[in-house]
Amino acid sequence: MGAAGASIDEMAGERRQLINVAYRLLGSLTESEDAVQEAYARWYALPRSRQDEIVSPGAWLTTVTGRICLDVLGSARARRERYVGAWLPDPLPDHTEWDRGHGTDPADQMVLDESVTMAFLVVLESMTPAERVAFVLHDVFRYPFAEIAGILGRTSAACKQLAASARRRVRVARAPVTAAQQADAVRHVKEAWEAKDIAALVELLDPAAVMTADGGGMVGTVLRPIEGGVRIAQYMVAIADKAPGFELLERSVNGVPGLVAQRAGTVMTVASFDVTDGRVTRIWAVRNPEKLRPWVRASSWPSLPEAGLR
Known part of the structure; x- marks a missing residue:
């Protein structure tokens, strides 16, 4: 079924997954929200005929969000060199404690698991943008390397190597604790x-x-x-x-x-x-x-x- 069969509610339902992907890629709630909003803006800017050709709007949105995040990561290093002091990822509250005065705050849609701990995110910061995208999408979200290749503009084999390199960094840094x-x-x-x-x-x-x-x-x-x-x-x-x-x-x-x-x-x-x-x-x-x-x-x-x- 093409995008013609995708309702507005179904399209909006992809937002939670996209926010989770973007935050793990960027470590910033604001930048994640901006990346997802930009992906949706590009979707709705497509002619209806082009939307109808897309079999999986969710996969399309993920691909576009991944590319936007890759661009953001590429520019983030230069921006963080100008940042006053050390840069750390945004800390996330429990769902019951985030500021509901902000309405649809992305923090409320976050799945809190091992891949968003500060220790894990800090290790992700040590990776190249391409390593981070390949590792997060494959090892955390189980996207196939064929799809990741389309985001990174590389072969599936190259994406596997990127994820393996990133995995070694995580394996060295991680120390299990209950x-x-x-x-x-x-x-x-x-x-x-x-x-x-x-x-x-x-x-x-x-x-x-x-x-x-x-x-x-x-x-x-x-x-x-x-x-x-x-x-x-x-x-x-x-x-x-x-x-x-x-x-x-x-x-x-x-x-x-x-x-x-x-x-x-x-x-x-x-x-x-x-x-x-x-x-x-x-x-x-x-x-x-x-x-x-x-x-x-x-x-x-x-x-x-x-x-x-x-």
Whole structure:
């Protein structure tokens, strides 16, 4: 059946899948939404006769979205070189906690699984645009290499090689940890941080741990990663000392346990953690207000002074 048999509702129903694809490719909710909107705009700009020739509008939309994302990834590297401080992917709240004041927020349509954890997305950032597209579409969404070849403008064999190269990066970077282990580690960090207990924090942090913060030049934060468990612990306690009444909230961040700092009903910082053998190896703290929009109306949460990684 061609596109003539595809209803408006069926076309709109593809949006959830496209948003999920685009976010994993770009790591940005805004850019993902823009890419999907552009794909739909191109569809509706087609003559009806051309639409009728397309057997699978969903596959067509995925192909176009993939090409748009590939172009965005190509230009993103240059833009991120001009970005103030470190660039991190947008943190995602749980479906029950995103800002519903924004209506059809793409975060509400996101499938929260291992492929959207901050640790996974950061590894994706280390790939070339072509590797990322090939890997995400094939290994995460199970698209055949023949279709991916059409997006990348390469042969199926070349796309297989790209995905294999990307897979090796992921395999090296990944360290399995259960949800319970992650939650325990995050909870202990929260307790030690609130208690301003440097010794306890040092015990919870891997000696080679790294903390990266993303303020985007819009709020105060460290511009370079802090390396070493001792230095990170000292920094975290210094933050707490500057914020009387300091409090943290345990929340799901990109589908796994994380911490949120809030002030007067507004989320100031969202922190994600990577845990190996019970110790925290990486902390990613997002403070850029542009990236916290899905979180900012969590008015039912307890208030929290601005303790967020400043």
